[in-house]
Amino acid sequence: MAQQEFIAKIAPAAVADMKKTRVPASLTIAQAILESNWGKSGLTVNANNLFGIKGTGTAGSVNMPTTEYVGSTPIQTSAKFRKYNSWAESIADHSALILNGTRDKPTRYHGVLGADYKTACQKIKEGGYATDPAYPQKLINLIETYALHQYDVDKSDNSVDKEAATALKLEDWEREAGLKAIDSLACKGLLNDPDKWKKRLTDDPAGVMSELPWLMFTMLDRVTEPAK
Template identity: 55%
Template sequence: MKDSEFIAKIAPYAVEDMQRSRIAASLTIAQAALESAWGSSGLTVKANNLFGIKGSGPAGSVTMQTTEYVRGKAVQVPAAFRAYHNWGQSVADHSALITGGVSWNRGLYSRAIGTDGRTAAREIAAAGYATDPNYAAKLIRIMDDYNLYQYDEMKEDEEMSAEDKQRLLSLENELKEMRTLISGLSVSRDTLKTGVQEQGQSIKNIAERLVDIEGRAEMKVPAWAEPAVNAAVAAGLLDTPDGGSYDFYRLITVLYRAGLLVTE
């Protein structure tokens, strides 16, 4: 795979993920290129694993030889690595690691979030993501050589009309009110589900309002929204899963995680 082909394939996943995680797309692309040898590593070819994350993933796991140090000596040992159905799932898992940190320090990589690609590269290296002392320099070299910073530029507002901006603002206000309401609920889950079923039409109306702005950012169902979309379909609140906007899938996910999407 040519470098340009690799970037063209991963960039949409990195940009979409950046809107949710606030991790610079340039960092995600550069790390994926470096860790996967531009998509040619055996782990990437066999399991769509771009970042060498171990364990079991959405598509199970694959066993590969890896270098470990035993009593100071490098030895080759078999290890299970996460397998994914596509690169998007691998990117999402990588971002979950950056945003969630490790068990002993959840904020380990927090300084790499919400900043530009160069700064993020230096911060993630300083936090110990890799043992290579030149890790940050290698990432920045890739960013510079391929101008990956262009993928960090959010042009969504420039493409939105004033009317759409107002609609989006109204939607965000509604979501804030909904989050406040959900956080203050003290009734049992069963009572909550009963109330939602009785007020199902109100939730449908909120979903229908999103149709007005779907045209500006239609997309396939993101991997992180699939459980929520499936629940919405099962509850009879959604007829056509694909073709929604990022905000649409975000709202559906908020409702799902709050336990509001129930099947009658």
């Protein structure tokens, strides 16, 4: 599976869970990439486990080899990992783990919730998710390399997007109003070369709209100016 295909496959579920739990989607995706080796790990292939979460999942568990760190020393061992029926279940369980923590410490991963991606990557390590001392930087590198932070923006309720949408609506209104004004002035013989104005309106509706009122009043003054 190609890298962008992998990201596209899991991003919708990561974003949906972010809206419910405030777990940054960028963190979810980056962890899935790192833990599953882009969906190619034996744990992912055999158990749909994208995140290396241990224990019993919705479809039981599997024993798999794993690498743990004692300080900075890697140790090869075996552990029981959760098994799922689908990747979507794995993603939902990952978010639930971060949100609910563990029995001994329910707030273990709460530093992740609603955090920017760099803070989230550090806090997930501090919470004890991984023993690799380089874990946070590995996640940050993935997020920045593949621009995963773009998924942390909630497109359904984001002020930047709303502003863009408002600007687009205003621009459409300006074009429509401009066309009416140009046609009106042209019909009254107050505007030369209306096609040229319409072309300008397409490229710069706000600029044309700022000129038309001035042009209208100028032309009207000329028409109503008493004969000498």
